[in-house]
Amino acid sequence: MKPQSALYKDSLLNNVIPFWEKHSLDIENGGYFTCLDSKGKVYDTDKFMWLQGRQAWMFASLYNQVEQKEKWLQIAKSGVDFIRDKGMDAHGNVYFSLTADGKPLVQPYNIFSDCFAAMAFGQYALAANDIKYKDLAKKTYLNILKRRDNPKGLYEKTTSQRPLKSFALPMILSNLVLELEDILKPEEVEQTIDFSIKEVMEVFLDKKSGIIYEFVKPDGSLEDSFNGRLLNPGHGIEAMWFMIDIALRRKDKELIHKAVKTIINILDYSWDHEFGGILYFMDSKGQPPQQLEWDQKLWWVHLETLVALAKAYEQIQDPEIAQWYTKVHDYSWRHFADPENGEWYGYLNRRGEVLLDLKGGKWKGCFHVPRAMLQCWRAFEKMENNNIINT
Amino acid sequence: MKPQSALYKDSLLNNVIPFWEKHSLDIENGGYFTCLDSKGKVYDTDKFMWLQGRQAWMFASLYNQVEQKEKWLQIAKSGVDFIRDKGMDAHGNVYFSLTADGKPLVQPYNIFSDCFAAMAFGQYALAANDIKYKDLAKKTYLNILKRRDNPKGLYEKTTSQRPLKSFALPMILSNLVLELEDILKPEEVEQTIDFSIKEVMEVFLDKKSGIIYEFVKPDGSLEDSFNGRLLNPGHGIEAMWFMIDIALRRKDKELIHKAVKTIINILDYSWDHEFGGILYFMDSKGQPPQQLEWDQKLWWVHLETLVALAKAYEQIQDPEIAQWYTKVHDYSWRHFADPENGEWYGYLNRRGEVLLDLKGGKWKGCFHVPRAMLQCWRAFEKMENNNIINT
Numbered sequence: 018m019k020p021q022s023a024l025y026k027d028s029l030l031n032n033v034i035p036f037w038e039k040h041s042l043d044i045e046n047g048g049y050f051t052c053l054d055s056k057g058k059v060y061d062t063d064k065f066m067w068l069q070g071r072q073a074w075m076f077a078s079l080y081n082q083v084e085q086k087e088k089w090l091q092i093a094k095s096g097v098d099f100i101r102d103k104g105m106d107a108h109g110n111v112y113f114s115l116t117a118d119g120k121p122l123v124q125p126y127n128i129f130s131d132c133f134a135a136m137a138f139g140q141y142a143l144a145a146n147d148i149k150y151k152d153l154a155k156k157t158y159l160n161i162l163k164r165r166d167n168p169k170g171l172y173e174k175t176t177s178q179r180p181l182k183s184f185a186l187p188m189i190l191s192n193l194v195l196e197l198e199d200i201l202k203p204e205e206v207e208q209t210i211d212f213s214i215k216e217v218m219e220v221f222l223d224k225k226s227g228i229i230y231e232f233v234k235p236d237g238s239l240e241d242s243f244n245g246r247l248l249n250p251g252h253g254i255e256a257m258w259f260m261i262d263i264a265l266r267r268k269d270k271e272l273i274h275k276a277v278k279t280i281i282n283i284l285d286y287s288w289d290h291e292f293g294g295i296l297y298f299m300d301s302k303g304q305p306p307q308q309l310e311w312d313q314k315l316w317w318v319h320l321e322t323l324v325a326l327a328k329a330y331e332q333i334q335d336p337e338i339a340q341w342y343t344k345v346h347d348y349s350w351r352h353f354a355d356p357e358n359g360e361w362y363g364y365l366n367r368r369g370e371v372l373l374d375l376k377g378g379k380w381k382g383c384f385h386v387p388r389a390m391l392q393c394w395r396a397f398e399k400m401e402n403n404n405i406i407n408t
Numbered sequence: 409m410k411p412q413s414a415l416y417k418d419s420l421l422n423n424v425i426p427f428w429e430k431h432s433l434d435i436e437n438g439g440y441f442t443c444l445d446s447k448g449k450v451y452d453t454d455k456f457m458w459l460q461g462r463q464a465w466m467f468a469s470l471y472n473q474v475e476q477k478e479k480w481l482q483i484a485k486s487g488v489d490f491i492r493d494k495g496m497d498a499h500g501n502v503y504f505s506l507t508a509d510g511k512p513l514v515q516p517y518n519i520f521s522d523c524f525a526a527m528a529f530g531q532y533a534l535a536a537n538d539i540k541y542k543d544l545a546k547k548t549y550l551n552i553l554k555r556r557d558n559p560k561g562l563y564e565k566t567t568s569q570r571p572l573k574s575f576a577l578p579m580i581l582s583n584l585v586l587e588l589e590d591i592l593k594p595e596e597v598e599q600t601i602d603f604s605i606k607e608v609m610e611v612f613l614d615k616k617s618g619i620i621y622e623f624v625k626p627d628g629s630l631e632d633s634f635n636g637r638l639l640n641p642g643h644g645i646e647a648m649w650f651m652i653d654i655a656l657r658r659k660d661k662e663l664i665h666k667a668v669k670t671i672i673n674i675l676d677y678s679w680d681h682e683f684g685g686i687l688y689f690m691d692s693k694g695q696p697p698q699q700l701e702w703d704q705k706l707w708w709v710h711l712e713t714l715v716a717l718a719k720a721y722e723q724i725q726d727p728e729i730a731q732w733y734t735k736v737h738d739y740s741w742r743h744f745a746d747p748e749n750g751e752w753y754g755y756l757n758r759r760g761e762v763l764l765d766l767k768g769g770k771w772k773g774c775f776h777v778p779r780a781m782l783q784c785w786r787a788f789e790k791m792e793n794n795n796i797i798n799t
Contacts, residue, residue, distance in 0.1 A: 052695075054695070054696070060693075060695040060696070061632075061633065061634060061695065063633060063634070113565070116569065116570065120567075120569045120570075121567045121569055122566060122567055122569055122570060123565050123566055123567065124565045124566070124567060126565045171562060172563060172565055174504070174514050174515045174517045174563055175513060175514055175515070176511075176512045176513055176514065176515060178507065178511045178512055178513055179507065179511075179513060241452075242452065242454060243452060243454070243770065302451075304443075304445070304451040304452065305445070305451070305764040305765065305766040305769060306764075307769065307770050309700070309701035309704060309755060309763070309764070310700035310701055311764075312757075312763065313700060364700060366703075366757070366758070367757070372700070372703065373696040373697075373700070373702075374696065375696040378696060378698065379634065379698050
């Protein structure tokens, strides 16, 4: 492994963050534009609430973890104020999307917007030492817990005939609970961590194949249906670095080894040997997946894999991890990065050609790229300081 | 133009229909399996109700229009019985999907399953001279009309903030009302035809560009949003052959010319000059569409275009139509057809390579391929008989 903390630090501070600072701020209404073309021009002004939460969280995190820049705090404030003032219905549920000036467009039909709002409120409360946002973070978290058994509520279209549980819930909870650690009671934190580890590593991680499934039956067994066969390699790998973080917190070496093994298993399974890169969706039985975009290469999948492999190598200096890191690093930086205009492209076709030349849209905002840059910067910095990597 | 009725007739009767007869019938439960791999093997047994309706309709149509084969009638009966007995909730709404043995999986969250059920009931009633299915077709149609202003009902996630109306509704009604002509009152038929022509040709057909939009504001104007900018070229072209059929029925030459012009406009706009074929989705302002599958080539888009161009040329012998027909014909038969295993592939990537090697799935069943074969067979037969095409 080569030293790379400088690459990630420089890219975060001089390429990625300036892109969002320059192009995404809605000075008039507060909050952020996320639909930005390759050069940063706004091509749609609708506001997708989980991206609002993610960007506010990101800037508050930069303030808390990198430098206490007043500008970053103000950018974060603009987002959390917008979510609080415009983005929540009378019951405290977070809408899916709003117009630029804050009129609700799509109802709160899931709890993911709420999760990112809670993370943003929590991180901003810490940055600004704001008790009101601390309370709102807690309130939003409790509302998520209330809705967790039926996250889509009235909008749930599936019957109770053949219930499946979704990997997304324990995965996001494992991240959310660490984010809100200062706000929640210690026993609440430990209990949710226990739940997440068990669900992720014992239920959704399939013993036989060693990879993560997106949906399982309530008893944990596999179902032979479109959703039951679905694999989302990037999702599984992202969850593994959440598990490594949890394992470090708990000093659980066994969990670290299990998570690292799972990262390698998923990469072996999902790497595209023909064109390089990690496939977006797969079917565990090799049947045609229902997702037509299954063979595309997505930015977040590759960035989360870089974070996972950097954290893995920091713990276990196995050449197999280093080889995978190099392979994914070379593919990602060659195909996704845009040194000229800033940020990364998001969507490539199977051959690695840019499919949509946007830097932000309905599902891509200021989140995976800067978060991964920050995580990789810090992981490499530690490895370089501890002589795990020779500088 | 070359004579091609024999090609389409032979392909329909010796390649496509045998595929579905051999592989799709669920002898045990009734209804059809639609998830079939390239050779016809069932890879998933769930039943998607609009595909059940479409296949029942197709076999009843073959019985009514091609040959009164007892086998075809029985296949159609198996489908309509399954829909009637298992596929409808207490209010007569048609579920989206069921298990193989008929347990509801996904609620009736839209009216499209109902539209194809009504078409199947009507066509089967005609084939079997069955008054009960005639009544059920009518009842289902009236229920669709009742739901048309809010087709998603409780499952509608958008607020009333920025309402858009959808092209799919007038388009499907224009087809449905002709299907149910024997069942409905004449004034009901004429009224719905009037509504459809007006909506399709004056509201969704944009005067400036000459192409069809998927969504417009209630006042008919265009909206600058993801849905407001959305173009679905195949959808527009398919609707144009419905319009030609209606125009012939009404002896409306002006409508024929307008529909044919629109077909050419859409083809000029959406043909992929780099790799050939018609793009699946486009953004009217050239912005990145939210559909990641936008650049794929889909079977139904190309088949409906062949039908539209054959019908257009039957009416107007313009060399431009013949050139487009030849271009789309050559692309389609070279890339989608599978003379060896039967049926057509459904999903190609932008380069025309098979992306999913299924013959049927959640959204592809026994419908577009055989319907287009039958329509093209008949259109070419007429042109050959009338010396529009020299045999």
